[in-house]
Amino acid sequence: MKWAAGRILAAFAVVWLIAVAPLAAAQDPLPSWNTGTSKQAIVAFVGRVTKTGTPDFVPVPQRIATFDNDGTLWIEQPVYAQYAFAIDRVKLLAASHPEWKNKEPYASLIDGNVESALAGGEDSLLQVLASTHAGMTTEAFERIAREWVTTKRDARFKRPYSTLVYQPMLELLNYLRANGFKTFIVSGGGVEFMRAYAEEAYGIPPEQVIGSSGRLKYQMRGDVPELLKLPAVDVVNDRDGKVVSIQKIIGRRPIAAFGNSDGDLQMLEWTAAGKGARLALLVHHDDATREWAYDRGSHIGGLDKALDAAIARKWVVVSMKNDWNTILPKR
Amino acid sequence: MKWAAGRILAAFAVVWLIAVAPLAAAQDPLPSWNTGTSKQAIVAFVGRVTKTGTPDFVPVPQRIATFDNDGTLWIEQPVYAQYAFAIDRVKLLAASHPEWKNKEPYASLIDGNVESALAGGEDSLLQVLASTHAGMTTEAFERIAREWVTTKRDARFKRPYSTLVYQPMLELLNYLRANGFKTFIVSGGGVEFMRAYAEEAYGIPPEQVIGSSGRLKYQMRGDVPELLKLPAVDVVNDRDGKVVSIQKIIGRRPIAAFGNSDGDLQMLEWTAAGKGARLALLVHHDDATREWAYDRGSHIGGLDKALDAAIARKWVVVSMKNDWNTILPKR
Numbered sequence: 061m062k063w064a065a066g067r068i069l070a071a072f073a074v075v076w077l078i079a080v081a082p083l084a085a086a087q088d089p090l091p092s093w094n095t096g097t098s099k100q101a102i103v104a105f106v107g108r109v110t111k112t113g114t115p116d117f118v119p120v121p122q123r124i125a126t127f128d129n130d131g132t133l134w135i136e137q138p139v140y141a142q143y144a145f146a147i148d149r150v151k152l153l154a155a156s157h158p159e160w161k162n163k164e165p166y167a168s169l170i171d172g173n174v175e176s177a178l179a180g181g182e183d184s185l186l187q188v189l190a191s192t193h194a195g196m197t198t199e200a201f202e203r204i205a206r207e208w209v210t211t212k213r214d215a216r217f218k219r220p221y222s223t224l225v226y227q228p229m230l231e232l233l234n235y236l237r238a239n240g241f242k243t244f245i246v247s248g249g250g251v252e253f254m255r256a257y258a259e260e261a262y263g264i265p266p267e268q269v270i271g272s273s274g275r276l277k278y279q280m281r282g283d284v285p286e287l288l289k290l291p292a293v294d295v296v297n298d299r300d301g302k303v304v305s306i307q308k309i310i311g312r313r314p315i316a317a318f319g320n321s322d323g324d325l326q327m328l329e330w331t332a333a334g335k336g337a338r339l340a341l342l343v344h345h346d347d348a349t350r351e352w353a354y355d356r357g358s359h360i361g362g363l364d365k366a367l368d369a370a371i372a373r374k375w376v377v378v379s380m381k382n383d384w385n386t387i388l389p390k391r
Numbered sequence: 392m393k394w395a396a397g398r399i400l401a402a403f404a405v406v407w408l409i410a411v412a413p414l415a416a417a418q419d420p421l422p423s424w425n426t427g428t429s430k431q432a433i434v435a436f437v438g439r440v441t442k443t444g445t446p447d448f449v450p451v452p453q454r455i456a457t458f459d460n461d462g463t464l465w466i467e468q469p470v471y472a473q474y475a476f477a478i479d480r481v482k483l484l485a486a487s488h489p490e491w492k493n494k495e496p497y498a499s500l501i502d503g504n505v506e507s508a509l510a511g512g513e514d515s516l517l518q519v520l521a522s523t524h525a526g527m528t529t530e531a532f533e534r535i536a537r538e539w540v541t542t543k544r545d546a547r548f549k550r551p552y553s554t555l556v557y558q559p560m561l562e563l564l565n566y567l568r569a570n571g572f573k574t575f576i577v578s579g580g581g582v583e584f585m586r587a588y589a590e591e592a593y594g595i596p597p598e599q600v601i602g603s604s605g606r607l608k609y610q611m612r613g614d615v616p617e618l619l620k621l622p623a624v625d626v627v628n629d630r631d632g633k634v635v636s637i638q639k640i641i642g643r644r645p646i647a648a649f650g651n652s653d654g655d656l657q658m659l660e661w662t663a664a665g666k667g668a669r670l671a672l673l674v675h676h677d678d679a680t681r682e683w684a685y686d687r688g689s690h691i692g693g694l695d696k697a698l699d700a701a702i703a704r705k706w707v708v709v710s711m712k713n714d715w716n717t718i719l720p721k722r
Contacts, residue, residue: 121596198638242598255642265452266642267573267598273639278631278657285661287638300609307529307618308604309640311586311597326609330616 089235092228092386098341099383101376102232105339106239109315116337120240124314126306126327127233129247129254129271131320131361132343133262135214135224137352139174140360142253143185144221145208147174149192178359186293189250190274194291198252198276201289205256217388222257227386229318229343233262236316244268244314246306248298248323252289270305272297302327320345325366328375340375342366347381420566423559423717429672430714432707433563436670437570440646447668451571455645457637457658458564460578460585460602462651462692463674464593466545466555468683470505471691473584474516475552476539478505480523509690517624521605524581525622529607532620536587548719553588558717560649560674564593567647575599575645577637579629579654583620601636603628633658651676656697659706671706673697678712 093099108116109123130136150160150169160166165177165184178185193201210222217224233243245254245264251271258264275290297305303326306314316339317324317331328340344363345354355363370377380387424430439447440454461467481491481500491497496508496515509516524532541553548555564574576585576595582602589595606621628636634657637645647670648655648662659671675694676685686694701708711718 121590124598251639251642259452267455267640269642276635276638278634278661285634285657285664287634303609303616303618304607307607308582309598311582311600326616330609333616 108337123241125241125316126244126246126314128319141221146192190291194289198287209257227389228384246270298323303330321361439668454572456572456647457577457645459650472552477523521622525620529618540588558720559715577601629654634661652692
């Protein structure tokens with residue numbers, strides 16, 4: 061009887077959640093979005109795919125939405141958070157790597173000359189990421205990354221990196237999930253770095269975070285199995301690679317995709333090319349006052365071909381300046 | 392008002408599902424399992440991890456359960472279903488591959504001599520899988536695989552392969568999900584082959600199916616993007632590889648894992664080594680009358696070291712003969 065009573069109580073709680081709570085909150089699920097074509101396009105799309113008995117209706121299991129991370133869900137300028145983390149790791153590990161003093165890009169990073177270190181291009185960046193993220197178990201890395209991302213403050217906003225997330229995108233994630241969507245991150249960022257804060261910051265569990273990754277080795281330490289992170293890149297989850305990862309890991313084409321740079325072009329193209337209603341959206345960083353302004357030719361998050369494609373194909377291009385009345389969550 | 396009424400109706404449906412339906416059905420969520428130590432161990436484990444306020448309680452997002460597929464969720468003898476599919480593909484494609492007539496293992500397969508073809512070992516098997524599963528888009532492959540697996544009948548049971556699933560394991564999947572678990576397949580089988588039937592057969596959506604995979608190429612056919620399957624193996628999801636995939640794709644250590652062969656040893660070991668209550672379970676094929684009997688030395692699904700480990704570490708070893716009163720679902 062106790063058990064039945066508990067169930068009935070639980071059921072009433074659900075009644076409240078389903079029937080009452082939304083009546084209060086549903087006035088505007090996207091309060092940080094100004095009224096305009098971007099917001100209208102989002103709301104119209106969600107309305108279409110959730111309306112049963114119409115040709116555009118999409119069953120819940122197929123409501124897959126994929127989000128780029130850097131520059132789409134959180135700030136990526138002036139340098140990717142993960143790269144700031146790697147620089148801190150280089151400084152911390154320098155004592156035990158004397159060879160780094162004479163080796164680029166490590167030498168520049170130890171000297172605090174990030175610009176010169178970045179001049180080595182993507183390969184040099186990947187090398188730094190691989191070497192500073194390896195040589196420990198996956199569990200040890202998770203602790204280190206979580207500690208850093210939730211406490212280290214960036215230079216401009218003076219907030220921990222894990223709070224440099226866009227309030228309008230948090231509302232969008234919640235709005236989609238409230239409408240039966242499963243939300244995934246599909247990012248060039250390291251998968252284990254993102255997982256260190258994604259669940260708390262975005263409500264996205266580890267199994268819905270897809271990113272770049274290094275090789276792992278399963279081994280026994282005495283009787284205890286462990287996964288060792290090796291200093292070798294395995295998957296680079298960018299451009300074409302995003303579509304390949306979506307197929308390999310999700311196995312279904314998204315019906316909505318969100319990005320901000322040329323690295324997201326293929327993911328948006330693949331999403332938009334599916335049958336039925338689709339939402340392809342780019343966040344355009346045009347607000348130097350409240351955040352950053354950059355697109356074509358930016359050293360990070362360059363938006364050039366994808367912007368052309370968005371204009372030609374009538375994808376949604378969000379102006380941070382005009383479409384968002386808030387950038388970061390209140391502290 | 393209409394909208395509110397709909398919500399309230401939906402809420403009452405949920406009340407029924409939560410409060411009423413389980414009272415009727417919950418008498419025994421595992422009716423195909425005979426009373427005995429295996430069933431007791433499963434039920435006791437689920438009871439422990441779902442009981443709030445106890446040290447063994449596990450929050451819902453962490454209730455991850457991973458299942459091997461071949462020999463654990465469906466029949467793998469006398470030859471893996473996917474290999475039977477590949478053999479049919481070889482015969483179908485032979486006309487356009489004249490070179491196969493003089494090349495093993497293709498020549499043997501075309502002649503219907505499976506045993507001789509299998510003598511080439513795992514590399515030869517992987518080669519056949521890669522070559523017969525490639526040269527088409529992922530979408531074309533999905534259609535071909537689904538058609539085959541839902542219509543082709545096996546020689547012994549005369550049923551479509553997609554119905555050669557174990558009724559007790561279907562009940563176990565449902566029982567775990569009803570208790571907040573997220574159920575994943577983690578199998579050496581090809582991920583796209585399994586996805587062709589996993590959602591319908593097991594209630595497991597594509598994004599919770601992890602398997603071996605070949606390389607993919609993103610390309611444009613005119614204006615239309617497509618993913619082409621290449622004849623090259625990318626990931627072999629077996630043994631150590633299962634643990635690596637679990638970390639890479641799920642990002643959390645399972646609290647329950649289910650297998651039937653030495654290919655599952657590391658996954659069970661990794662799962663069992665986590666803190667708190669854990670369930671590691673092996674299905675032991677000891678019923679030649681109703682299914683098949685095999686373990687040490689079997690050419691498929693060999694169970695040797697994992698059986699030793701299970702006995703030494705007191706993992707659950709299910710006797711199909713004694714623990715299961717039903718093998719296949721009623722037709």
